Structure formats: C-alpha cells, structure tokens
Amino acid sequence: MPLVRKPTGKGAGPAPDASSVLANLVSGSADERWAAARAAADVPGAVTAMAAALRNERDSRVREAMFTSLARMGTAESADLLISYLRSDNANLRAGALDSLRIMTGQMRGLLPRLLGDRDVDIRILSCELARILPGPEATALLSTLIAGEPEPNVCAAAIDVLAEVGGPAALPALAACAQRFSDNPFLCFAIQTATDRINSQQSSPRA
Amino acid sequence: MPEAQALNEEEFRRLCDFLYRRTGMVFSEAKRYYVERRVVERMSATGSGSFASYFARLRTDAQGEIEQFVNAFTVNETYFYREDHQLLCLTTDLLKERLRHKRKGDSIRIWSAPCSTGEEPYSVAMWLLENWPLVDEYDIEIIGSDIDTAVLEAARAGIFGKRALMRLTPYLIEKYFTRLGEENWQILEDLRTSVQFSAANIVELSETRPYGQFDVIFCRNVLIYFDDASRRIAAENLFENLLPGGFICLGHTESMSRISPLFEVRRFADAIVYQRPAGST
Numbered sequence: 001m002p003l004v005r006k007p008t009g010k011g012a013g014p015a016p017d018a019s020s021v022l023a024n025l026v027s028g029s030a031d032e033r034w035a036a037a038r039a040a041a042d043v044p045g046a047v048t049a050m051a052a053a054l055r056n057e058r059d060s061r062v063r064e065a066m067f068t069s070l071a072r073m074g075t076a077e078s079a080d081l082l083i084s085y086l087r088s089d090n091a092n093l094r095a096g097a098l099d100s101l102r103i104m105t106g107q108m109r110g111l112l113p114r115l116l117g118d119r120d121v122d123i124r125i126l127s128c129e130l131a132r133i134l135p136g137p138e139a140t141a142l143l144s145t146l147i148a149g150e151p152e153p154n155v156c157a158a159a160i161d162v163l164a165e166v167g168g169p170a171a172l173p174a175l176a177a178c179a180q181r182f183s184d185n186p187f188l189c190f191a192i193q194t195a196t197d198r199i200n201s202q203q204s205s206p207r208a
Numbered sequence: 209m210p211e212a213q214a215l216n217e218e219e220f221r222r223l224c225d226f227l228y229r230r231t232g233m234v235f236s237e238a239k240r241y242y243v244e245r246r247v248v249e250r251m252s253a254t255g256s257g258s259f260a261s262y263f264a265r266l267r268t269d270a271q272g273e274i275e276q277f278v279n280a281f282t283v284n285e286t287y288f289y290r291e292d293h294q295l296l297c298l299t300t301d302l303l304k305e306r307l308r309h310k311r312k313g314d315s316i317r318i319w320s321a322p323c324s325t326g327e328e329p330y331s332v333a334m335w336l337l338e339n340w341p342l343v344d345e346y347d348i349e350i351i352g353s354d355i356d357t358a359v360l361e362a363a364r365a366g367i368f369g370k371r372a373l374m375r376l377t378p379y380l381i382e383k384y385f386t387r388l389g390e391e392n393w394q395i396l397e398d399l400r401t402s403v404q405f406s407a408a409n410i411v412e413l414s415e416t417r418p419y420g421q422f423d424v425i426f427c428r429n430v431l432i433y434f435d436d437a438s439r440r441i442a443a444e445n446l447f448e449n450l451l452p453g454g455f456i457c458l459g460h461t462e463s464m465s466r467i468s469p470l471f472e473v474r475r476f477a478d479a480i481v482y483q484r485p486a487g488s489t
Contacts, residue, residue, distance in 0.1 A: 003348050003399075003403070004349050005402055006315075006349055060469060068441060068444055103435070135264070135267070164222070165222055166267065197218050201216050
C-alpha cells in the first residue's frame with residue numbers, strides 16, 4: 001500500500017523567549033515577524049512593541065497576526081492601541097482594528113460610551129458597529145442615547161442598522177424622535193421605519 | 209408550545225441578517241418555511257416562549273445555542289465520501305498543482321482536522337487508491353486529528369455502521385471492509401494502520417504546530433461553530449500548517465474569506481478551496 005505512516009512529532013517546541021519575540025516584531029524576516037506576532041499575545045510588554053511594529057508593517061499576513069494577538073490579549077492597553085488605529089488613514093489598519101475590537105466584548109462594554117461620543121464622525125460610525133456585539137438591552141440603551149442627540153445622519157444610519165437587529169422596545173421613542181429630526185432625509189426615514197417595524201414585531205407577536 | 213409558520217416577516221429578516229453575519233449562511237424567502245420549522249423546533253427544545261427570547265438566547269450563544277441551531281440546518285452525521293466533489297477536486301486539480309513542487313518519491317501530506325470517527329481520512333485514502341493513478345509514485349501521509357479522544361479511539365478501531373457506508377458502492381465495501389455481523393463493517397487493517405490518528409485542538413497553536421506542514425487540509429464543518437476570535441486563531445494556525453501553495457477544504461456552508469484575509473480563493477471545476485499563497489514562505 002502506497003500510504004505511509006510516519007511518527008508525528010508531538011509536544012510543542014520550546015516557547016520563544018520574550019526578548020526575541022519583541023526584537024523579531026520589528027527587525028525579523030517576514031516569517032520571524034509572523035511568528036513573533038503570533039507569540040506576542042503571551043509576552044508582557046508586547047503591546048508597546050506592537051504599536052511601533054504595526055505602524056511600519058507592510059506584510060498583510062504579519063499585520064493580521066498582530067491584530068489577532070492584540071485581540072487575544074484583551075487588555076485595556078491592547079484595546080486602546082486598536083482604537084488608535086480606528087483613526088488611521090490606512091483602510092487596512094482601520095479594518096484590522098475594527099475586526100479585532102469586534103471580538104473584545106469585555107473591553108468594548110466599558111469603552112463604547114466614550115467612543116460613541118467621540119468628536120470624530122468616523123469613529124462614531126465604526127463604534128455603532130461595535131455595539132452589535134453587546135447583549136440587546138445594552139446595545140439598545142447605548143444607541144438610543146446616541147441617536148437622541150446625534151447631528152450626523154450617517155452616524156444615526158449606522159446606529160439604526162444595528163438597532164434593527166438587536167434593538168428592543170426601549171429604542172422606539174429615540175427612533176421616533178430621530179425620524180422627526182431627519183424628516184427631510186428619505187433614506188434615514190426608511191431605515192427608521194424598518195427598525196421600528198422589526199422591534200414592533202416582537203411586541204405584536206402572539207408568542208411574545 | 210410554539211407553532212410552525214410562526215415567524216413574522218420582520219422576525220424572519222432579523223434572524224436571516226444575524227445568521228448571515230454570524231455563520232455566512234444565506235436564506236432567501238423561498239427557504240422561509242424550512243427556517244421556521246427549525247426555529248420552532250429550537251424554541252420548543254429551549255423552552256423559549258417567544259421568538260424575541262429565543263433570538264436573545266441565540267445572539268448571546270447561551271448554552272451553545274448557535275451550535276445547536278446550526279446543527280438543525282446541517283447534516284451532522286459523517287459518512288464515507290461525504291462531499292465527494294472535494295475529493296474529486298483533490299485528485300483532479302489540487303494534487304496536480306502540488307506535484308509541481310515535488311519529485312517522485314516525495315511526501316504528500318494530507319490532514320483531516322477534525323476527523324471525528326475517521327470516515328473522512330479513510331475516505332481520502334480510499335479515494336486516492338481508487339482514483340489517482342500516481343498514488344504509487346509518492347509517499348502519501350494521511351493524518352486524522354480531533355479534540356475528542358473518544359472519537360479517535362473509534363477511528364482507530366475503524367468499525368462503521370450501515371449509514372456511514374451509504375455512499376460507497378458494493379465494490380468498495382467489498383474491497384476495503386470486513387463484515388462484522390449484520391450491522392457493522394470494519395475497515396481493512398492495511399488502511400487502519402496507514403492512517404494516523406492523534407488528538408489536536410485546532411485553536412491551540414501549541415497543539416497544531418507539531419504536526420508540521422501539509423499539502424492539503426480538510427477542515428470541514430467546524431469553523432462555523434467557533435466564535436469570531438477562535439475562528440481567527442484557527443485560521444492562522446491552519447495557515448501555518450499549510451505548505452506555501454497548499455490548500456484547505458472547508459464545508460460547503462463555510463467561507464474562509466469571511467474569517468481571514470490570509471488565504472486566496474481558488475475556484476476549480478468541482479470545488480471552491482482556499483490556498484496559502486505560494487509566495488508566503
């Protein structure tokens with residue numbers, strides 16, 4: 001039979017030492033940077049090193065591994081670094097940061113109120129999407145507060161899109177008020193109507 | 209007890225939006241009854257009194273509800289030659305590409321992870337023996353891994369019931385199995401000793417790295433159950449376990465493009481698979 005069976009080496013090799021991980025993040029070959037980025041989640045102090053490395057990293061594979069490690073760390077420090085990349089002019093960095101923050105529910109719970117009030121419209125829009133990961137009542141409360149006073153229609157649209165999926169009846173007054181404020185914006189009115197219908201359907205359902 | 213056809217239009221859309229984002233599964237209006245039936249089943253099984261309470265349970269993945277829900281839509285049992293279009297793709301296209309980097313006598317490494325009770329890696333072995341004329345010219349190494357050591361024991365024993373063999377022709381059953389009583393068949397010892405089984409959790413780098421690099425990985429119908437964080441980590445682990453230019457085959461409801469940008473999509477006549485870029489050393 002041409003099929004062969006070879007012993008598979010079990011047991012991981014030695015864990016990379018912290019200093020070589022930190023050094024390789026910035027100065028190694030692509031393979032070394034990739035390996036360092038993957039190991040960095042378990043290395044104390046790696047957030048600072050990754051902050052420097054991410055700015056200059058051109059290999060998308062290595063960047064991706066850095067973003068995954070920052071998400072795995074799940075610390076306030078790693079979240080802060082990721083949030084700083086939400087402000088980047090580089091779309092790849094913005095998207096990578098957003099994807100990582102999306103899986104950091106614990107950290108985002110505390111950070112979202114501040115992000116939803118950020119002076120930067122783009123940050124507020126991206127933060128609406130991050131609210132989707134929260135339990136329905138929490139997301140409803142945050143996004144209802146946001147749309148109650150939000151002047152930018154694009155931010156409201158992002159919030160309403162999330163409310164259409166996760167929102168509860170508590171969002172209805174804010175949605176109605178938003179519809180009034182933007183009565184001259186047909187798209188927003190349509191989006192609000194869709195979200196309102198979806199939320200109302202829960203209340204009117206005979207099984208509810 | 210909820211009744212069938214009980215999802216209103218808005219609830220259906222809300223559910224479909226969530227399912228698409230979370231799993232990549234797409235359901236059109238034409239599938240509404242199909243979806244509703246399964247929602248009603250799961251509402252009943254979880255004691256959810258309303259769609260709203262069931263949906264909240266699903267969104268938060270309380271007690272693994274996403275896995276239960278997805279299971280209601282998919283074929284959970286494994287069997288020989290399942291999704292054999294991918295096996296056809298393996299011998300028609302994937303190995304042909306891999307051979308460009310090999311000489312006669314070189315190794316071709318194939319990993320089935322997770323392999324459950326062994327139907328998949330044994331299917332790969334049988335398929336190659338039956339359908340690949342070059343099978344004698346290379347050292348073909350097939351490894352099956354699973355996180356569950358109980359299923360690995362069953363895989364090593366290689367004893368299967370009638371349902372597991374339902375896609376096999378009598379010729380293949382006769383050739384590769386020994387009948388054990390009325391209901392069971394055992395795969396031949398030659399095959400059992402050719403396929404290696406060992407435990408691995410694909411989310412743990414320390415467990416996947418020792419396996420080295422493969423030409424082809426079959427990782428079907430497991431990523432769909434993971435949360436986003438685990439999926440990303442698993443994708444990076446699998447990337448590392450592929451040789452540059454190596455291929456990964458996922459289940460038909462899964463898409464690597466939704467999980468990680470590391471891989472390139474390759475569309476072949478018989479299957480869509482994902483490839484580690486050849487240039488990524």
